[in-house]
Amino acid sequence: MTVIGVGLIGGSLALAAKRAKLVEQVVGYSKRRGDLYKAVALGVLDRYSLNLSKAVQEADLVVLATPVGVLESMTRAIAPYLKKGAIVTDVGSVKGPLVSKMEACLPDGTFFVGGHPIAGSEKSGVSAALPTLFNRSVAILTPTSNTDRKALLKVARLWKGLGTSVVEMDPIKHDQTMAVVSHLPHLLAYGLMELFFHPRVTMQPLSFSAGSLRDFTRVAESSPEIWHDIFRMNQGALLEALDLYQETLEKMKKAICNAQPGEATAHTRNNVHHRSGPETLAQILMHAKTVRRKIRP
Amino acid sequence: MTVIGVGLIGGSLALAAKRAKLVEQVVGYSKRRGDLYKAVALGVLDRYSLNLSKAVQEADLVVLATPVGVLESMTRAIAPYLKKGAIVTDVGSVKGPLVSKMEACLPDGTFFVGGHPIAGSEKSGVSAALPTLFNRSVAILTPTSNTDRKALLKVARLWKGLGTSVVEMDPIKHDQTMAVVSHLPHLLAYGLMELFFHPRVTMQPLSFSAGSLRDFTRVAESSPEIWHDIFRMNQGALLEALDLYQETLEKMKKAICNAQPGEATAHTRNNVHHRSGPETLAQILMHAKTVRRKIRP
Numbered sequence: 174m175t176v177i178g179v180g181l182i183g184g185s186l187a188l189a190a191k192r193a194k195l196v197e198q199v200v201g202y203s204k205r206r207g208d209l210y211k212a213v214a215l216g217v218l219d220r221y222s223l224n225l226s227k228a229v230q231e232a233d234l235v236v237l238a239t240p241v242g243v244l245e246s247m248t249r250a251i252a253p254y255l256k257k258g259a260i261v262t263d264v265g266s267v268k269g270p271l272v273s274k275m276e277a278c279l280p281d282g283t284f285f286v287g288g289h290p291i292a293g294s295e296k297s298g299v300s301a302a303l304p305t306l307f308n309r310s311v312a313i314l315t316p317t318s319n320t321d322r323k324a325l326l327k328v329a330r331l332w333k334g335l336g337t338s339v340v341e342m343d344p345i346k347h348d349q350t351m352a353v354v355s356h357l358p359h360l361l362a363y364g365l366m367e368l369f370f371h372p373r374v375t376m377q378p379l380s381f382s383a384g385s386l387r388d389f390t391r392v393a394e395s396s397p398e399i400w401h402d403i404f405r406m407n408q409g410a411l412l413e414a415l416d417l418y419q420e421t422l423e424k425m426k427k428a429i430c431n432a433q434p435g436e437a438t439a440h441t442r443n444n445v446h447h448r449s450g451p452e453t454l455a456q457i458l459m460h461a462k463t464v465r466r467k468i469r470p
Numbered sequence: 471m472t473v474i475g476v477g478l479i480g481g482s483l484a485l486a487a488k489r490a491k492l493v494e495q496v497v498g499y500s501k502r503r504g505d506l507y508k509a510v511a512l513g514v515l516d517r518y519s520l521n522l523s524k525a526v527q528e529a530d531l532v533v534l535a536t537p538v539g540v541l542e543s544m545t546r547a548i549a550p551y552l553k554k555g556a557i558v559t560d561v562g563s564v565k566g567p568l569v570s571k572m573e574a575c576l577p578d579g580t581f582f583v584g585g586h587p588i589a590g591s592e593k594s595g596v597s598a599a600l601p602t603l604f605n606r607s608v609a610i611l612t613p614t615s616n617t618d619r620k621a622l623l624k625v626a627r628l629w630k631g632l633g634t635s636v637v638e639m640d641p642i643k644h645d646q647t648m649a650v651v652s653h654l655p656h657l658l659a660y661g662l663m664e665l666f667f668h669p670r671v672t673m674q675p676l677s678f679s680a681g682s683l684r685d686f687t688r689v690a691e692s693s694p695e696i697w698h699d700i701f702r703m704n705q706g707a708l709l710e711a712l713d714l715y716q717e718t719l720e721k722m723k724k725a726i727c728n729a730q731p732g733e734a735t736a737h738t739r740n741n742v743h744h745r746s747g748p749e750t751l752a753q754i755l756m757h758a759k760t761v762r763r764k765i766r767p
Contacts, residue, residue: 355682388686
């Protein structure tokens with residue numbers, strides 16, 4: 174297996190695949206030479222090459238684990254050096270605008286399978302790589318009508334071998350889903366940090382930050398390089414989700430203005446969960462609690 | 471010490487004060503009889519009374535730990551039964567509209583000190599009480615020109631005895647600060663859960679929820695009863711913070727639309743942190759990361 178881009182995700186995949194004995198050896202390639210040295214020292218890679226053709230020419234499987242902004246150009250760059258039968262997959266968080274382009278870059282006799290493991294951390298870089306990162310997580314594969322079923326099965330087998338569930342999803346549907354459950358929360362967290370640069374807000378409140386702010390903004394420490402690409406490349410679905418979220422905030426504003434003393438207590442007692450007419454603040458808070466419990470722990 | 475309202479905060483304070491031997495005994499009062507039974511069984515209370523006058527008449531210190539919506543009426547209710555020299559304090563998350571009213575409820579010879587420990591959890595109820603909840607946290611006290619300095623020092627000593635730092639703050643300033651660092655993050659988290667009730671969003675994405683959504687919405691499991699009161703009573707400062715946040719989201723939208731490939735990478739390399747002209751998405755993400763590091767862990 175060759176991993177192109179040796180950061181948190183590429184590094185964790187290499188460690189996990191080696192530990193599960195799913196691959197003979199892991200070869201790495203990165204534009205950042207320091208990452209390669211570190212990855213070998215940490216046992217993440219068996220060897221590396223600074224030469225892209227040498228890095229991929231013997232690989233049965235090439236995993237692209239770069240920021241999504243360079244996935245297409247990287248696919249184009251490795252294409253001439255792939256051996257017959259090689260499978261190329263990726264771990265990118267954006268699929269819609271990429272999958273068919275990446276497919277089109279590859280020569281006949283090689284295969285592309287779009288993939289995205291739903292796992293990560295606010296940490297980045299190979300030093301943060303963990304062999305257990307994908308345990309009990311979900312990997313989404315995004316086959317198209319051009320996808321070779323055998324190649325798809327091989328990539329699915331890799332993820333399953335790491336204790337990861339595999340789900341197939343249309344690339345566009347993937348991007349809409351991720352916009353809501355991942356990209357929007359990241360955007361909102363970055364936005365809350367940016368709020369402290371607003372001329373009418375000072376940094377001083379940060380000294381009194383409670384657990385809510387801490388948890389809420391954990392992901393705002395994520396790699397700006399990676400998230401810049403994700404926001405830019407999934408901007409359609411993301412801005413649509415943000416529009417709906419802003420509508421929701423307007424609804425909540427009204428509900429707060431109209432909130433009456435004791436309403437939540439009355440609702441809790443009477444267990445009122447119907448949703449006719451404009452929701453009261455009490456209803457919104459109680460429904461939120463119900464939805465929150467549906468999120469897997 | 472008498473604790474009125476025996477939930478997460480009241481219960482934790484009782485446990486912590488007993489463990490630190492700062493109080494002789496803790497007497498409890500609650501409108502929920504079940505909470506009192508549970509609190510005694512858990513060792514949180516030494517005894518309880520279902521009669522408000524009996525609960526407070528011997529207390530040197532009465533701590534009001536009810537939802538903020540009933541703090542004023544509860545202060546009025548206990549006022550006739552307080553002994554000479556008694557100090558009343560509270561742990562409410564909203565101070566501006568309450569402190570002077572609560573002061574005014576109390577008879578001469580008794581003392582009011584507004585307080586708010588910045589600690590909590592998405593859990594609620596006395597079963598979630600922890601003697602360590604206030605360790606290394608900050609308690610804000612909100613004295614006014616009417617506050618007795620000796621009473622203020624006694625309440626400060628209680629919190630310090632629990633390993634809590636004490637900061638004095640103007641009640642209005644307190645509410646503005648909390649609006650930004652706590653109430654707004656809660657509102658945004660509740661809003662993100664409410665988004666799943668939007669007619670154009672389905673619940674299905676929840677099956678793919680990543681760590682970001684999980685952390686982001688942890689607080690949406692908080693008690694609707696408590697947060698209904700907080701949002702309602704701090705609505706001025708909260709809606710102002712929300713307005714500024716919405717401005718920030720608009721700015722981010724524009725930055726996303728204008729984002730150019732490779733910008734974040736270039737910025738990271740050149741360490742560009744100036745803020746002249748409209749910020750680029752790359753700048754916003756990098757600044758967010760910097761601010762995030764200022765939040766105490």
